[in-house]
Amino acid sequence: xxxxxxxxxxxxxxxxxxxxxxxxxxxxxxxxxxxxxxxxxxxxxxxxxxxxxxxxxxxxxxxxxxxxxxxxxxxxxxxxxxxxxxxxxxxxxxxxxxxxxxxxxxxxxxxxxxxxxxxxxxxxxxxxxxxxxxxxxxxxxxxxxxxxxxxxxxxxxxxxxxxxxxxxxxxxxxxxxxxxxxxxxxxxxxxxxxxxxxxxxxxxxxxxxxxxxxxxxxxxxxxxxxxx
Amino acid sequence: xxxxxxxxxxxxxxxxxxxxxxxxxxxxxxxxxxxxxxxxxxxxxxxxxxxxxxxxxxxxxxxxxxxxxxxxxxxxxxxxxxxxxxxxxxxxxxxxxxxxxxxxxxxxxxxxxxxxxxxxxxxxxxxxxxxxxxxxxxxxxxxxxxxxxxxxxxxxxxxxxxxxxxxxxxxxxxxxxxxxxxxxxxxxxxxxxxxxxxxxxxxxxxxxxxxxxxxxxxxxxxxxxxxx
DNA sequence: CGCGGCTTTGATGTTCATCAAGTAAAGTGG
DNA sequence: CCACTTTACTTGATGAACATCAAAGCCGCG
Numbered sequence: 355x356x357x358x359x360x361x362x363x364x365x366x367x368x369x370x371x372x373x374x375x376x377x378x379x380x381x382x383x384x385x386x387x388x389x390x391x392x393x394x395x396x397x398x399x400x401x402x403x404x405x406x407x408x409x410x411x412x413x414x415x416x417x418x419x420x421x422x423x424x425x426x427x428x429x430x431x432x433x434x435x436x437x438x439x440x441x442x443x444x445x446x447x448x449x450x451x452x453x454x455x456x457x458x459x460x461x462x463x464x465x466x467x468x469x470x471x472x473x474x475x476x477x478x479x480x481x482x483x484x485x486x487x488x489x490x491x492x493x494x495x496x497x498x499x500x501x502x503x504x505x506x507x508x509x510x511x512x513x514x515x516x517x518x519x520x521x522x523x524x525x526x527x528x529x530x531x532x533x534x535x536x537x538x539x540x541x542x543x544x545x546x547x548x549x550x551x552x553x554x555x556x557x558x559x560x561x562x563x564x565x566x567x568x569x570x571x572x573x574x575x576x577x578x579x580x581x582x
Numbered sequence: 583x584x585x586x587x588x589x590x591x592x593x594x595x596x597x598x599x600x601x602x603x604x605x606x607x608x609x610x611x612x613x614x615x616x617x618x619x620x621x622x623x624x625x626x627x628x629x630x631x632x633x634x635x636x637x638x639x640x641x642x643x644x645x646x647x648x649x650x651x652x653x654x655x656x657x658x659x660x661x662x663x664x665x666x667x668x669x670x671x672x673x674x675x676x677x678x679x680x681x682x683x684x685x686x687x688x689x690x691x692x693x694x695x696x697x698x699x700x701x702x703x704x705x706x707x708x709x710x711x712x713x714x715x716x717x718x719x720x721x722x723x724x725x726x727x728x729x730x731x732x733x734x735x736x737x738x739x740x741x742x743x744x745x746x747x748x749x750x751x752x753x754x755x756x757x758x759x760x761x762x763x764x765x766x767x768x769x770x771x772x773x774x775x776x777x778x779x780x781x782x783x784x785x786x787x788x789x790x791x792x793x794x795x796x797x798x799x800x801x802x803x804x805x806x807x808x809x810x
Numbered sequence: 811c812g813c814g815g816c817t818t819t820g821a822t823g824t825t826c827a828t829c830a831a832g833t834a835a836a837g838t839g840g
Numbered sequence: 841c842c843a844c845t846t847t848a849c850t851t852g853a854t855g856a857a858c859a860t861c862a863a864a865g866c867c868g869c870g
Binding site: 419421422423425427429441442443444445446450470473474475476477478479480481483484485486487488489491492494495496498499500502503541580 | 647649650651653655669670671672673674678698701702703704705706709711712713714715716717719720723724726728730769808
Binding site: 760761762772773776777780792 | 815816817818819
């Protein structure tokens with residue numbers, strides 16, 4: 355058999371392997387490269403030409419765009435095994451969003467033409483990628499619609515649960531986003547993010563220590579997220 | 583050569599042909615079926631199992647979902663040559679949205695397994711579909727984000743321009759949506775949709791006659807859409 | 811003809827953004 | 841390492857934007 359790169363749990367590899375020939379796998383592995391990003395560093399910049407397929411191996415990133423009014427809007431938070439450059443890779447020539455690391459991150463990079471070639475010569479593999487693509491988009495759209503129909507308290511509750519549940523699997527966690535970024539994510543002002551966090555703290559629903567959040571009353575928070 | 587079904591301008595066919603063998607094309611054509619829907623009729627119902635690939639041949643439809651609070655939210659308006667069931671087809675087992683005709687419509691229906699088989703055995707075709715998928719999702723996400731950052735006047739202006747420009751290519755058109763549906767599309771209340779339409783009428787930006795809208799001052803409307 | 815849904819307008823109050831001002835924290839250059 | 845600047849955070853006060861409630865006219869449809 356083969357070493358198949360050194361990334362043992364890479365979902366991307368999991369998707370590709372089984373569809374590829376030995377030689378394809380070898381070129382796949384030799385072709386890929388990894389890059390490290392510290393928290394805050396730019397991984398992809400809006401407007402950049404799309405020449406590579408970027409995959410998040412570890413860490414946490416935010417996808418965001420400069421809206422028409424110049425204000426930034428966060429489109430999604432991506433965690434490992436999310437395909438970072440899945441959104442427009444196959445339709446656009448240039449990125450219409452930026453990606454920055456909000457925690458130290460490692461990305462795995464493959465030449466886009468190479469990927470296109472592999473997909474182009476392997477329909478079943480394509481189906482898997484499409485499935486993933488479809489799911490990622492569905493989630494983003496669903497989130498945007500869910501958030502939209504909530505009032506501010508509900509949105510904050512939603513995002514706190516999102517981090518506790520989906521990202522950190524822990525009731526205590528460090529917010530990877532500034533208050534301002536949270537505002538950009540759920541469509542409200544920084545001041546109100548702070549205000550409502552303070553409110554939750556006073557109501558003993560959460561404890562706050564700078565960026566560290568502890569969810570003290572998960573049930574109540576969930577009720578607010580669902581109802582508000 | 584071949585008759586290639588009777589749909590001469592079908593984009594779907596355009597995508598498929600060139601990638602398919604003669605025999606594939608024949609089965610493609612013989613396999614497909616068409617359905618007619620009158621305005622208001624349900625084409626796809628949320629929760630339904632996805633067994634078919636639905637393509638809009640003529641007419642106009644709305645994609646919408648029942649939000650968490652029970653309120654309906656319109657996700658997108660699809661016009662011919664948009665793939666109606668592109669959103670979740672390759673990731674979900676059941677539709678998480680509904681589709682109804684907002685104008686008399688004709689859909690073209692292909693068995694999903696059949697499509698999957700064709701795609702699975704033809705990577706280049708898959709790339710084309712992915713491109714389309716990617717573009718559709720990008721548009722929906724972009725629209726949601728654009729709308730979100732506007733105030734109500736801007737949203738109404740946006741949707742009026744959208745219909746005039748993207749759907750009807752005419753400054754005079756019949757609104758295919760009720761006031762309530764417009765509200766569901768751009769995230770506001772029915773009353774405010776009406777109020778702002780009236781306001782635009784009083785300001786002589788538009789003329790209203792029931793569902794018929796005439797854009798009288800396109801430039802001003804555009805300014806409101808961009809700024810507000 | 812009457813019922814229900816769609817449309818319209820007005821009045822009211824809530825929610826939220828904006829403005830202002832101050833504190834804390836974090837990065838920067840000497 | 842400290843003064844300095846900048847950026848993030850916080851709270852309060854104010855007004856604007858918006859949802860909600862209420863009432864009435866309209867239209868299509870059984």
